[in-house]
Amino acid sequence: MKTFTIGGIHPPENKLTEDKAIEVMPIPAELCISLNQHLGKPAKPLVKMGAEVKKGQLIGAADGFISANVHASTSGKVKAVKPAPHPGGQYAMSIFITPDGNDEWLEGCNTAPIDWKALSKEEIISRIKDAGIVGMGGAGFPTNVKLSPPPGKNIDHIILNGAECEPFLTADHRLMLESSEEVIAGLEIISSLFDGKAKASIGIESNKPDAIDALRKLGQAKGIDVVPLKTKYPQGAEKQLINAVTGRTIEPGELPFDKGCLVQNIGTAVAIYEAVCKNKPLIERVVTVSGMEITERKNILARVGTTFNDIVSYCGNMTAQANQVISGGPMMGKAVFSFDAPVTKTTSGLLFINNKGLEKSKERTCIRCGKCVDVCPQGLGPWLLANVAQLRDFDEIQLLGLANCTECGSCTFVCPSKRELVHWIKYAKALVNNRQKRKTA
Numbered sequence: 001m002k003t004f005t006i007g008g009i010h011p012p013e014n015k016l017t018e019d020k021a022i023e024v025m026p027i028p029a030e031l032c033i034s035l036n037q038h039l040g041k042p043a044k045p046l047v048k049m050g051a052e053v054k055k056g057q058l059i060g061a062a063d064g065f066i067s068a069n070v071h072a073s074t075s076g077k078v079k080a081v082k083p084a085p086h087p088g089g090q091y092a093m094s095i096f097i098t099p100d101g102n103d104e105w106l107e108g109c110n111t112a113p114i115d116w117k118a119l120s121k122e123e124i125i126s127r128i129k130d131a132g133i134v135g136m137g138g139a140g141f142p143t144n145v146k147l148s149p150p151p152g153k154n155i156d157h158i159i160l161n162g163a164e165c166e167p168f169l170t171a172d173h174r175l176m177l178e179s180s181e182e183v184i185a186g187l188e189i190i191s192s193l194f195d196g197k198a199k200a201s202i203g204i205e206s207n208k209p210d211a212i213d214a215l216r217k218l219g220q221a222k223g224i225d226v227v228p229l230k231t232k233y234p235q236g237a238e239k240q241l242i243n244a245v246t247g248r249t250i251e252p253g254e255l256p257f258d259k260g261c262l263v264q265n266i267g268t269a270v271a272i273y274e275a276v277c278k279n280k281p282l283i284e285r286v287v288t289v290s291g292m293e294i295t296e297r298k299n300i301l302a303r304v305g306t307t308f309n310d311i312v313s314y315c316g317n318m319t320a321q322a323n324q325v326i327s328g329g330p331m332m333g334k335a336v337f338s339f340d341a342p343v344t345k346t347t348s349g350l351l352f353i354n355n356k357g358l359e360k361s362k363e364r365t366c367i368r369c370g371k372c373v374d375v376c377p378q379g380l381g382p383w384l385l386a387n388v389a390q391l392r393d394f395d396e397i398q399l400l401g402l403a404n405c406t407e408c409g410s411c412t413f414v415c416p417s418k419r420e421l422v423h424w425i426k427y428a429k430a431l432v433n434n435r436q437k438r439k440t441a
């Protein structure tokens with residue numbers, strides 16, 4: 001069974017919704033569509049209060065090279081354009097839409113599927129860009145940019161990330177089962193941009209045997225290799241996935257295209273198919289709603305802009321014991337500070353938990369056990385990074401590889417001294433970035 005070569009852990013999987021088919025969530029009474037749905041600069045609003053919009057209409061334009069378009073996820077009237085809570089923990093400029101109940105598509109959007117093979121590479125990239133497709137695995141990098149590597153970078157291996165290694169999350173798992181043909185078609189479209197000469201693989205953790213079987217049956221005839229991977233976190237991280245599938249190592253300072261690789265998420269592949277073949281913008285995504293403290297666990301197809309409040313209501317409300325809600329997975333997700341925050345293109349899950357049994361204890365002194373070093377997939381010394389961060393020696397911490405930390409949380413998970421190692425590393429990154437910005441200014 002293939003896996004990456006350095007570090008990793010196996011936390012409890014808790015895939016409580018793996019057998020829950022995707023449910024289409026009804027249109028909520030109000031949508032809050034954030035203009036910050038992606039890595040890079042937020043989109044620029046194109047509509048004002050009182051404007052009538054159609055489903056699929058462009059309401060936020062990409063504002064720069066690293067940015068992405070934003071579209072209305074139903075038809076209705078713009079109620080306001082103002083800052084609103086964001087799942088990332090901040091406030092972001094957002095467009096509030098009151099649905100009219102018609103759910104009427106903008107003319108030309110979500111058409112009958114066309115034969116994508118009749119399109120040129122430029123037309124395919126243009127459709128992906130126009131549709132506002134971004135990486136749906138978490139980072140939200142604009143997909144049209146990722147599919148256009150710099151000249152001289154030869155892509156010879158394309159990998160779809162079906163690992164879904166975060167505990168609880170099953171959104172990609174269900175997509176692989178329920179939209180298998182669209183997943184394969186999306187991968188074929190990506191491969192066509194590299195003249196079909198790049199090897200195409202799908203990496204899937206071994207705890208999803210049904211997904212492995214489903215995609216292997218469809219992919220074999222098309223030369224697509226489905227690679228079973230050991231169930232280990234963070235198997236789905238880009239560098240670790242490349243190492244597991246190809247054996248190649250992405251060195252510090254390198255990007256995947258430096259080693260001839262390109263990675264896309266399962267949800268992104270489906271969105272690419274819909275954008276290219278049906279002219280459908282990215283206005284909805286599958287979200288896992290799980291945890292021990294939600295009445296009904298589900299995988300839902302939610303419109304971008306659906307608030308967490310509406311999701312809670314749709315899933316039967318929280319139990320009285322719920323005391324923490326996480327957007328994303330438990331390892332890299334963020335605590336929800338407001339239920340008014342909306343689903344964005346990168347919202348993979350909403351988890352409801354009771355952490356009373358996990359009483360927060362004071363950080364104890366590092367005992368130099370080395371467990372954090374053993375599990376770090378980047379080969380770093382998290383204990384030392386945290387120590388230097390606490391000393392605020394930001395020149396030294398950069399020499400120790402601060403920028404290479406992916407903040408996966410493996411070190412914090414295994415630390416017997418209950419040190420908040422990732423917290424200190426994030427703290428150091430923020431201060432280093434601020435210092436560099438001041439120097440630039």
